Amino acid sequence: MPNYFIESADEAYSRLAWVAYFCLMSISQNIKVAVDAVVFGYVNKQLQILLIHPKSEASKDIWALPGGFVRDQEGLSAAVKRELEEETGVQADYLEQLYTFGDQVNRDPRAQVISVAYFGLINPEQVELEANTDAQYAAWFPINQIPDLRFDHKKILQMAHKRLQSKLLYQPIGFELLHREFPFSDLETLYQTILGKKLDRRNFRKKILSFQILDDTGKKQKIGSGRPAQLFRFNELKYKELLNKGFHFDIQFA
Amino acid sequence: MPNYFIESADEAYSRLAWVAYFCLMSISQNIKVAVDAVVFGYVNKQLQILLIHPKSEASKDIWALPGGFVRDQEGLSAAVKRELEEETGVQADYLEQLYTFGDQVNRDPRAQVISVAYFGLINPEQVELEANTDAQYAAWFPINQIPDLRFDHKKILQMAHKRLQSKLLYQPIGFELLHREFPFSDLETLYQTILGKKLDRRNFRKKILSFQILDDTGKKQKIGSGRPAQLFRFNELKYKELLNKGFHFDIQFA
DNA sequence: ACAAAAGTGTTAGACCTACACCCATGG
């Protein structure tokens, strides 16, 4: 720790002041740090969100985002992953920080708690929720049928939803919500569902294929009647190579 | 507080468990919350950043971002504003949350501290720093001559810099760094400085003017030789109207 | 009159948008 070599009384004094101030804060600051996760899944052709609620039937229809307090000596993203796993048994395939909520001092009425919110996606292979663990139920809710949520969780959810919508247009994250091999029509309806608007099939396909980040697996998928569909797979390697060459994934359909 | 009406023993138990858990966390969680600000200014045709350092000459060349611990009963954004004001005497003209740093448990060697970082811009009217207050100096540093910084502040700064660069392309925030009335060439060189590349003057002007968010003040500015320049002003009202009509500020020069 | 900075238009190519029919399968 070379920065801690002390050269003069002046410096010693300055450092001491610093440590004293820090001790004061340590004693006096009484703010708790929590993490919450907004996890999206694409189930039954609907955009759904993972919520939990206490097993006791009592607290009625108040649900909440998965999350909880960060432990000492635990990183923030480690904390969300742990809480998600504990409360829902799920591991997010994609996870990024969304925003930290802490302007409203009383968002949690019990005490001052700031919440670092995360935004996650999981693919259909994991959508099935295990018979529930702890003192919580976990369940999927379609984005337009969200019950009352604890604290400011609805605000968090809305922010995450907007982020998903805008991110879909400039980052290839839609694939995280589909099976690893998927027919093009799945991608199409996914985009339409999340963005809430119709897209021109031909133009959409042309656009996405022009990026050359999808591999044609050669396989076909037949379900019911109708012509069988080619199965594609997202090629993350190619995508990263392209990124290095200055490529920008970008879909303009404002 | 309608949510706190208790209907059954079952619910009472569940609530009690919840409160008990909370108390446990309150005692055991020992994480402190800080805020830090990366404030950009455009001075001498250079992109500069506001840094502070302890008045005692001792601690050499270790500078830091303005910031500090959040106080009890204080919101996060209120905390950054206060710290900025206390440490530098400056009020940001634009301020938004950047990211919360807390994955590295030991980013502050004294204890576990998470930092909610903010990203700010100030306009040239405020660039002059007052004779310094507290136990800190504040000073501007050009973005490419940043000294050693405390903790992970360099990482925070880099993130803020990237955010500024990308934000410049899809939000009209460049104006925050210029005088309220400015010649077009200022905007041009600002963009070139921040993005680090040359732009075609004619195309750039055409593009920006086509958005119709600049008012021509009719005034002219003469400095030294050369043809006097028209002065423009950013019209925030018009911009917001356009936003509501689905307009997107967007400059594609990848 | 010359140096310095501001202001201005056009054209070729790329990209976006709108639009309708045929194909492969299951029942």
Place this chain on the structure above:
DNA sequence: CCATGGGTGTAGGTCTAACACTTTTGT
């Protein structure tokens, strides 16, 4: 053979990108 969903091309318009000379002032 019909219903269902999958696959495909083109033309008109708009936006982008590349490019150089004239205007107004100070010295």
